[in-house]
Amino acid sequence: MSDNNHLCLLGLIFLSSLLTGVSGVDYVHVFISSGEDVRLPCNNALQDCTSTTWSYNNRFRDSAVELIHLGEKNKDTERHERLSLGSDCSLNIRNISTEDYGSYICQQWTGENGKHQKQGPDAGVYLHVLHVSSSHTEISSGLSVTLFCRLYSYPRVSCDDLVSSERIDLFWVNQTGVKSDSRYQISSSSDQCIISLNKTLLNEDHNREWRCEVTQKDQVKSSVTYTVNSSGEKTSHYQF
Template structure:
């Protein structure tokens, strides 16, 4: 976005020539102004110098873009300014605009272009609570002298701030270190659970004015679900079905056994053999009371105890006596 680019104050002005500094964040759009340019931009020429003493590259002249490498990223504004889209660190340098041919040219301005960039040496899988992260912010600049001289002479500062704009250097949780020779400022901190979706910004400022900034947003990876092994799932289902079938068979056998025992018991009771009273004489006493003349005895081979009192019967006897009172004939 062209509106993100902040123009620095004019450093010097001699014979109509102006030196301007433009700061941009990495991968943003930038505009190089051409002050006092004529209304007809077809007579305006733009050239680019990657470093001091290098041969300039003609970017625009006679109303046309000439640089093939940057052709898709360049355009000319209605005020003859040069627009660069999706800037990179390779775009830093000096941009010069002038009017007319070289023999009769009039220079309108030199634009020093600088790019601010943030990088993280940590991989995305390391961005999680409890881990430490280090963010490095570097100003890629074009200047005849050191970065320290540039910052000092222009009154510029490189700082890290939080979402509210508070300098992180005031918080002991953050360790800030800088290298003025390389225009680099690093920030290290241990990530907390609440840091997810938190934004930190590296800024280059002049007093209270922010020239440009680059933000970094913490983003924790969602928990990766464990891949489902189809073979294991099928095996588990089959094992569960087999266990269920075995349980059903066992229950069926138990119910069948119980039903058979009840049927046998009923058959033995209904099909008893009558005997004479004398055959049931055991010491002249009954198992369940005294003998009487109108009592018949039947031998029923069952395992359950039908009498509360057992007399003269051994523990291993398999005989139980049943008294049946019949009517007189």
């Protein structure tokens, strides 16, 4: 396809998105932890993925970025090496980072000689990325440590809005699954989806696990188990 036809099709995609708006897209929510691989479903796929186009946007971009064009990867994107198209036209992303969260839209375009028409409704995915970090890397008994658990979400709304509209929530639990402990202080932010766990370490905390869970409608969608060793070594284990 010529560059002019490529630009024309891309313009049609963006125009179609503007005209239909969010209400014209059937969105699903996908939750993943940073460092893992994810599959984003394309629920409007045709038999031949050569008609499939994937585009991406988040709150830091002025316009959408085309990742897959008529079944082929756009090699001009920074992360094209981490992308692949599944046999069912799903979008696979390896080694997810916090920068990958956002809105992904799958569209189907059919035609030839540069004349393409969009087929069916758009299929959209809101990708939420769960990430845990620590205030310290060197750990010792008596040290006050804070673990931060953040859910990177799109569109940019307050965490309170996500809780009320999509029933998405964050929790810290200990290795026995208890959500609260008198020795630990849990704080959260209503502006951002972030919850922190503050604690002063004791000798008994060596190799103790804390788990951050993200739930939707009271069902666990993703979690990160974080273990801090007194030697300063830290490990993270991801569960789905």
